[in-house]
Amino acid sequence: MNPQLPPVAPSVTAELVAALTPRLRKRLDAGVAKVAARPTARAGDMVRIAVDDGTELELHAPGGVVTSAGAIRCGCLLAPDCLHRAAAASAAPVADPTEPSATEQPATKQPVTAPPVTKQPVTDSAPPPPAPVPAAAPTSETATPDQRVAAAALHDAAAAVLEAGTDGAGAVLQAELLRAAHTARLAGLPRAAGRAVAVVTALRAARSTDPAYRLTDLTAALRDVLVISHRLPGATGPELAGLRGTARQPYTPDGSLRLYGLFSEPVLTATGYGGAVTWTADVAGRLYSVSDVAPGGAGRATGAADRAVRLGDTSLTHRELSRAGLAVSGATVSPTGRLGAGAGVRAVRAAGAAWHAEPLDRLWAVPVDEQVSMALAGDRDLLFLDVTLTGTVREAAGECLVADCGGRPLRLAAAHDDPALPDRENLRLLASVRGVRLRVVARLTPAPQPRALLLAVSHPTDPDARIDLGLDRLRRADLPTAPTPRGAPAGPPVDEAPVHLLRRRVDQATSGGRRVLAFPGNRDTEGARLRRHGLVTAGELLAALHAAAAERARDPFGRLLPADSGRFARAWLGAAVHTEELDRILCAAAWGADLTNAADPAVPARPGSPADPVETAHPAVPGDPADPVDAGAP
Structure with missing residues (x-):
């Protein structure tokens, strides 16, 4: 993906790829890599790409977005049926045509919003989500025929992406998912369409080795698309409204x-x-x-x-x-x-106010377990905490801070990994001042141990000042001059349930596709370990996932038949949603929070992403962050 190119509407990419001949489709991925590497020049609303010495591509983007196939023009002899136009659209970022404007006029009456879907937290012995939808009253609203067709198309396209994995999900499969997303948006399913666009964006980031790519973001977006398409045909009432989503928030x-x-x-x-x-x-x-x-x-x-x-x-x-x-x-x-x-x-x-002064001080006065309960219920995921830094711990994604929060060992990770942002550098400097007490703002991350993304902190030497860790850069001069104990413990070890065994296989399938889980390995050992820890359902889901990946039928002549991508997608979805629910339950237990009024985790009521700071009260981590529309965000 080339960020220098203007965003292209999903329908445009789908139209251009669909017009290619089978021979050109096989060459599309190579064409995308070539176009993405070529220099670009911008002049007003026009962006030009020098494909070679004699060929130039033009992308006309009025308002910053390419909205029609005719806006992409090529100077080669085969145009307009050439490979270059489809390659340019596939190399560009995916546009969201319903991006809300901050200046839009407000509604003239109070909006009618559906109440959140609530459910009791499940235990590991309960059947894994997605659960069958209970029968609704005959008068309840149901999905329209167009929405059912759009949901089926989304499910098939997402299942094909899951079957192939990131390496195999090239421009053709991405275009099919974008076509399904466009159909879903026209059918009145903006949340599903937004999450499908997020899947394509994450796939392009993965295939272009973008440092901002996160496998967990791709897994979450793909899970949301499959959950919505699975549950929507039988959904009614508030659940249906939540699955549909809204393209714009009323003011x-x-x-x-x-x-x-x-x-x-x-x-x-x-x-x-x-x-x-x-x-x-x-x-x-x-x-x-x-x-x-x-x-x-x-x-x-x-x-x-x-x-x-x-x-x-x-x-x-x-x-x-x-x-x-x-x-x-x-x-x-x-x-x-x-x-x-x-x-x-x-x-x-x-005039503003310091964090330790009224009225802002009351945000930190709310008990931590109540804040976490509100976050898990979907109200907001910002936490206002008083912590004492105790050390660091190394994780797969890098080091994160360890702090004491009311007697709980809390892990504080960087909100952004992009090297252009100062989060990582600021975190390293804070790691050198163990023993310092800080007032912080963080974003909850559901995990078996207390964990959050660090967003802002009070100044280490001036409690009345504050530092926005994603925008401000800490200096050595900002840190206390008194030496801090270097041997301070990083907190007691956490005896975690081995949920990571199931999560790892879910992520492996997202990255490598079905074939990665089809190989024989230590699946029996992992299943037995899950069962020993009381995670019986998790062990059964893991076995079902491996079985669905390995099963291949043969025709009467002994030749392998195409794999059942639908069965594998259902097995993967059950494992993915069950893992998410286990994380929420273990997170609530670690914080001492109450899950009684928590929203249904299988319904992505807000982008997962950062839920996104643009349209949601609790932004998801980039890569949800959530799409700028209330249509699908950590």
Whole structure:
């Protein structure tokens, strides 16, 4: 994927790839690699790619997005039926045509929102999700025929991607998934369409060795697509509304607000958007966000912090607002707390407040277990914690901080791995000041042990100051001068249930496809270990996953028949959703939180991603972050 190219609408890529002959389709992946490596030149809305000395591609992107096949033109002799146009579309970021604008006009009446779907937490001995949908009353709304057809197409396309893995899911399979996503959006399934686009974006990042690629993001997006397509045909009422999603959040009047800046964070979404979001709170502790997100990468994410906030006539930048305050009149707010910037909104700068002063101090006064319970229920995933740094621990993704949080050993990881952002460097500097007590803002990560992504911290030497770890760079001069104990323990070892055995096979299937799990190995040993720890269902799911991967029927002549990708997809989906639910249960137990009112984890009510800071009250980690639309975010 070439981030220098303008985003291309999913329908455009699907149309261009579908028009290729079978011979050209076989050469498409090589063409994508060639086009992605060629130099580009931008002039206004036009981007030109020099394919070779005599051939030039042109991408016309009014408004920054290519919205029609005719907007991609090639100068070769075979145009318009050439390979170059489809390769350019497949090499570009995937556009989301329903990206909401911060300046859209609010709704004139209160929106009617469906209540969240609730369920009792399951135990390992219970049947794994996705569970069969209970029968609904005859008057309940059901999916339309078009939505059922779109869901089936999404399931088949996602199952084909899972069958092939990242190495085998080339431009042709990606185009089929984009075509299914476009059909789903037209059928009124924006959440499924958004998550399908996130799958394609993650696949392109994986195949181009993008350092920002995360296998867990691809697994989560693929799981969401399969969950929605599996459950939607039988869903009714609130569950159906949650599975459908909404393309845009309605904005409703909220009168006058007095807001206090909390912190700012960069946004890097799985669909190629970048920017910044600033979080504020009112006197009652309710959170509001102001965002500036547009197509772009890490460069735009770092630069957006110094752009003026798009709210009224204020000239405050996001970086300044995170430490100051706002007085807003005529405010409009989405259900997730995002502030609108309509023509009637007025905002002026006001005094801010320190984290240890009212009204912000009340955010840290909420007991930690209650905060985690709210996060697991889907209300928000921001945690406001007082911690003492005790050491570091090395993980597969790198080192993370270990801190004491009310007697609990807590792991604090970097929110972003992109080298253009200072998260990793700031984390390394904080690791050198063990014993320091800090007030932090973090994002909950469901895991068997208390774990969160670190977003902002109080200044190590000035409690009234704060540092946004994704935007500000710590210096050695900011750290305490007194020596800190180098031999401080990193916390007691955690006796974890071996859920990672099932999770590892789920991720391996996402990366390598069905064939990786078809080889004989230590599957019996892993299943026995899961059962010894009481994870009986997990052991059965692991065995079913291996069996579905290895089963290949033969015809009367002994030749192998095509594998049953649908059966493998169902086995993988049961394992993936069950693993997620186990993580939530173990996370709640580690924090002492209550899961009674937690939302159904199999219904991706918000992007998984970062749930995304643009449209959700609890952003997902980039790569959910969640798509900029409320359509699918860590």
